[in-house]
Amino acid sequence: MGLREGDLTLDIASGSGLFSRRMAKLGAQVVAIDASKVFLERAKARAIEYEDRIQYALMDATDRDQF
Numbered sequence: 001m002g003l004r005e006g007d008l009t010l011d012i013a014s015g016s017g018l019f020s021r022r023m024a025k026l027g028a029q030v031v032a033i034d035a036s037k038v039f040l041e042r043a044k045a046r047a048i049e050y051e052d053r054i055q056y057a058l059m060d061a062t063d064r065d066q067f
Helices: 018-025 037-046
Strands: 008-012 029-034 054-058
Touching: 008 018, 018 029, 018 054, 029 037, 037 054
Parallel strands: 008 029, 029 054
Antiparallel strands: none
């Protein structure tokens, strides 16, 4: 992925957070967004070791009014 320690990245439609965790493992700061509250809760539960690197936001990326 070419990410380095401290890079800031956005995971749109993050789902269960697999890519968010991978990017955090590489040292990136991640903002993970998804339209599903359930998916975000599951992603958080799976990423406890990266809680300082991943920020989660409930957002529908297809809804322009949310930006």
